[in-house]
Amino acid sequence: xxxxxxxxxxxxxxxxxxxxxxxxxxxxxxxxxxxxxxxxxxxxxxxxxxxxxxxxxxxxxxxxxxxxxxxxxxxxxxxxxxxxxxxxxxxxxxxxxxxxxxxxxxxxxxxxxxxxxxxxxxxxxxxxxxxxxxxxxxxxxxxxxxxxxxxxxxxxxxxxxxxxxxxxxxxxxxxxxxxxxxxxxxxxxxxxxxxxxxxxxxxxxxxxxxxxxxxxxxxxxxxxxxxxxxxxxxxxxxxxxxxxxxxxxxxxxxxxxxxxxxxxxxxxxxxxxxxxxxxxxxxxxxxxxxxxxxxxxxxxxxxxxxxxxxxxx
Ligand SMILES: Nc1nc2c(ncn2[C@@H]2O[C@H](COP(=O)(O)OP(=O)(O)OP(=O)(O)O)[C@@H](O)[C@H]2O)c(=O)[nH]1
Numbered sequence: 067x068x069x070x071x072x073x074x075x076x077x078x079x080x081x082x083x084x085x086x087x088x089x090x091x092x093x094x095x096x097x098x099x100x101x102x103x104x105x106x107x108x109x110x111x112x113x114x115x116x117x118x119x120x121x122x123x124x125x126x127x128x129x130x131x132x133x134x135x136x137x138x139x140x141x142x143x144x145x146x147x148x149x150x151x152x153x154x155x156x157x158x159x160x161x162x163x164x165x166x167x168x169x170x171x172x173x174x175x176x177x178x179x180x181x182x183x184x185x186x187x188x189x190x191x192x193x194x195x196x197x198x199x200x201x202x203x204x205x206x207x208x209x210x211x212x213x214x215x216x217x218x219x220x221x222x223x224x225x226x227x228x229x230x231x232x233x234x235x236x237x238x239x240x241x242x243x244x245x246x247x248x249x250x251x252x253x254x255x256x257x258x259x260x261x262x263x264x265x266x267x268x269x270x271x272x273x274x275x276x277x278x279x280x281x282x283x284x285x286x287x288x289x290x291x292x293x294x295x296x297x298x299x300x301x302x303x304x305x306x307x308x309x310x311x312x313x314x315x316x317x318x319x320x321x322x323x324x325x326x327x328x329x330x331x332x333x334x335x336x337x338x339x340x341x342x343x344x345x346x347x348x349x350x351x352x353x354x355x356x357x358x359x360x361x362x363x364x365x366x367x368x369x370x371x372x373x374x375x376x377x378x379x
């Protein structure tokens with residue numbers, strides 16, 4: 067390891083926990099550090115790309131699943147090409163995993179000799195949505211959340227504004243390991259120095275053992291599927307409202323950008339059952355695109371496909 071290796075922080079956490087919010091927070095408080103960002107999203111369309119505040123040359127996007135399994139080869143080549151082309155221009159790299167990734171596997175990729183010679187893992191930060199109802203998750207998803215926490219150097223119990231103290235404490239008791247370093251946050255607003263100085267990654271015991279791949283993270287193995295949808299033109303407001311109001315609980319997360327027939331552009335998201343919308347500059351380019359991820363049960367997807375057809379017509 068030499069001082070010229072590029073420091074890397076892995077940002078993990080279940081669907082909608084606040085990973086992009088943390089990346090944006092760190093970009094806004096970089097303190098002059100030149101940050102590269104690699105973003106992996108669960109759908110065929112990378113929505114996070116649009117949600118990262120600063121559009122930048124140093125933003126690299128990987129779509130369609132999970133950087134740590136189906137995209138493992140893609141992740142290692144993306145890191146290698148970034149190190150070859152831009153390492154000298156960057157002070158630090160943030161890798162935002164998809165919500166269905168286990169950071170243990172990303173850490174394994176960072177340990178490949180060709181990468182390890184030029185990049186050093188500085189830490190894994192796992193976010194947990196304080197409002198997440200873990201009991202409602204299928205066992206494979208509960209196991210994934212536990213593994214994301216287990217492999218973290220720092221756990222952020224995020225969205226503490228949404229729940230009371232007793233619920234936060236109950237979540238911490240259920241999920242954290244005795245030696246888990248953790249902070250409670252709102253809008254993932256942790257002090258940036260907690261990420262960049264000093265090094266987070268000090269506990270080798272938390273590193274995956276050689277050959278350990280962490281939790282299963284292919285969508286099939288997790289009992290999940292995803293659907294991506296896009297449309298060039300504007301979307302009618304009423305069918306959109308019906309889509310949002312009737313969203314089945316089996317759809318665990320959706321997010322996207324829509325252009326409405328009244329000219330407005332909105333970012334729409336639902337995480338842990340909570341819908342949020344944010345208005346964008348109406349002059350921005352592009353039509354509408356949405357990505358959904360949820361349980362494999364057929365009924366919600368048939369309903370969704372029908373509702374999306376209504377949106378476009
Ligand atoms: N109330 C509240 N909302 C939050 C907080 N942090 C993030 N959010 C919202 O939660 C939603 C999901 O946040 P993201 O940062 O996109 O989550 P993510 O982990 O990147 O999501 P995926 O990449 O899709 O897994 C967005 O609507 C955020 O604005 C928080 O502390 N409190």
